[in-house]
Amino acid sequence: MTQRTIANVYNSEPTSDGDGVKINRVAIRGNLAALDPFLLLDEIASDEAADYIGGFPPHPHRGFETVTYMLEGAFTHTDHMGNKGHLRSGGVQWMTAGKGVIHSEMPEQEEGRLHGFQLWVNLPAKDKMQPARYQEFEPEDVPEVELEGGGLVRVVAGAFNGTLGPVAQVATNPSYFDIRLPAGKTVEIDTILGHNSLFFMYKGEVEIQGANVKKGQLAQLTDGDRVMLHANEDVGLIFLSAKPIREPVANYGPFVMNTQAEIEQAILDYNNGTLTD
Numbered sequence: 001m002t003q004r005t006i007a008n009v010y011n012s013e014p015t016s017d018g019d020g021v022k023i024n025r026v027a028i029r030g031n032l033a034a035l036d037p038f039l040l041l042d043e044i045a046s047d048e049a050a051d052y053i054g055g056f057p058p059h060p061h062r063g064f065e066t067v068t069y070m071l072e073g074a075f076t077h078t079d080h081m082g083n084k085g086h087l088r089s090g091g092v093q094w095m096t097a098g099k100g101v102i103h104s105e106m107p108e109q110e111e112g113r114l115h116g117f118q119l120w121v122n123l124p125a126k127d128k129m130q131p132a133r134y135q136e137f138e139p140e141d142v143p144e145v146e147l148e149g150g151g152l153v154r155v156v157a158g159a160f161n162g163t164l165g166p167v168a169q170v171a172t173n174p175s176y177f178d179i180r181l182p183a184g185k186t187v188e189i190d191t192i193l194g195h196n197s198l199f200f201m202y203k204g205e206v207e208i209q210g211a212n213v214k215k216g217q218l219a220q221l222t223d224g225d226r227v228m229l230h231a232n233e234d235v236g237l238i239f240l241s242a243k244p245i246r247e248p249v250a251n252y253g254p255f256v257m258n259t260q261a262e263i264e265q266a267i268l269d270y271n272n273g274t275l276t277d
């Protein structure tokens with residue numbers, strides 16, 4: 001048994017996307033493969049409608065997957081395939097852009113708290129041009145594991161202590177857990193040896209092998225088959241783990257491919273109106 005430790009810590013940075021939506025983003029500039037197969041993670045967290053009301057009007061994607069998970073508030077998803085999803089607090093949508101998708105994500109509220117995450121997960125070259133696919137799961141579809149002595153784990157994908165998440169048929173075999181711990185609680189998470197594992201703190205501070213990770217930080221872990229987290233205070237974190245792809249990454253905005261030529265083709269297809277054909 002090999003305990004994982006912290007390899008790198010990255011700070012989220014404030015930015016905006018869509019129609020002026022204020023977000024905090026973790027992305028390794030100039031090296032989107034650094035967290036392979038994860039590309040970036042965005043957090044929206046605001047009580048001010050002006051920070052999110054513009055939403056994300058119709059826009060394209062190709063070559064990867066987007067995962068949207070809500071803690072508070074609600075969004076409506078629509079896409080060119082005719083899907084219309086209502087993403088509520090505790091719900092998740094896992095969209096495989098594949099060859100191409102055009103979709104929008106707009107807030108269903110005009111006031112109040114909005115708090116959620118969008119994760120970009122890369123696809124291997126053999127899957128980048130597959131037909132687009134959309135999975136949506138209601139809050140009640142996401143199983144919860146209550147921890148002995150306090151704490152809760154919501155299992156979006158993968159398995160936690162034998163409890164399986166609803167997301168399936170994803171190329172990188174991911175785990176996605178929303179972990180909430182009271183101050184002083186320690187939890188051990190089994191991980192798959194060889195998978196890239198990381199976590200993002202959205203509340204509080206945890207300790208791993210003497211190193212602390214605070215709210216707004218993303219920690220990348222060394223390899224191993226388990227990790228021990230200790231809550232220095234009440235904490236909430238998104239834990240992620242998946243099989244690395246180990247292929248070249250080329251990107252431009254909403255397109256993530258393997259070569260620059262493929263990026264140029266994606267732009268051409270979008271401009272010609274054939275991205276989703």
